[in-house]
Amino acid sequence: MVAVFLYSYWPTLQWMAEAWMKEPDYSHGWLVLPLAIVICYQRADRFPGFEPNVSWAGLSLVGLAIVMRLVGRIIYADFLDAWSILPLIAGAVWCLAGPRALRWALPAIVFLFFAIPMPYQAESMLSWQLQGIATDLSTILLRVFGQPAVAEGHMVWVGDEKLSIEAACSGLRIFVGMTAIAYFWAAVNDRSWLDRLVLMLAVIPAAVFVNSMRIVVTGLLYRAFEGESARHWIHDISGLLMIPASFVLLWAVGAYWKALYRPVEKMTAREFLKDRPAPLANSPG
Structure with missing residues (x-):
């Protein structure tokens, strides 16, 4: 799958790399993928695991990526071709790992947007x-x-x-x-x-x-x-x-x-009452 992606998007990846090398405004592009991996690593403890079955609904995002590529080629918009990488990756995660895994990976996928030069x-x-x-x-x-x-x-x-x-x-x-x-x-x-x-x-x-x-x-x-x-x-x-x-x-x-604005520690009613002293009994009149 990775080989197919690289073969299909190689011209687009070359266009992005050229912008990173020649355009100072996008010289940070080399760091985007490693930092996206760091985001996933930091959220590893919240990974929900893989769904037992393929989530075919994820093909909707893959289809969106294909449409974006076609439109980008027709109107000669390299940025649109590059943008299609995001729904393609999201759709692949949705299909192979499920919707919960997609929600987990979404912050890292969105971060990849910063690697793409603006129109x-x-x-x-x-x-x-x-x-x-x-x-x-x-x-x-x-x-x-x-x-x-x-x-x-x-x-x-x-x-x-x-x-x-x-x-x-x-x-x-x-x-x-x-x-x-x-x-x-x-x-x-x-x-x-x-x-x-x-x-x-x-x-x-x-x-x-x-x-x-x-x-x-x-x-x-x-x-x-x-x-x-x-x-x-x-x-x-x-x-x-x-x-x-x-x-x-x-x-x-x-x-x-x-x-x-310091975060307020959350406590349940049982925990709150546990630390409070017991009320004094009413003395007889």
């Missing part, structure tokens, strides 16, 4: 929006730091210095990476669904803030160092530091929320 139109639209937000927010922050910053399109003027917020600096890479890490944390963590949802929602402002701070730091250092070589190093190092900074910020949000 070009969606990527361009999201990148454009992130560029605009990063430009406006970094301009405001630079003014807070006392700099004469003015936004012009996707450029920030800091005095005579011009900072161009290009597509590569839109923050799309860190946004996708932080979303993947937040989902991974939610999948392997036993916290409540509210805690997981809060962390997932925190990704959006956190990614925007980290990318904007990178622009701010770059602008401040550009004002201090005028050499071309120094500015090249500033640009590259600030980009590298943005990744650990985003993870630290995401961890801080999770730690703060965990400290703010």
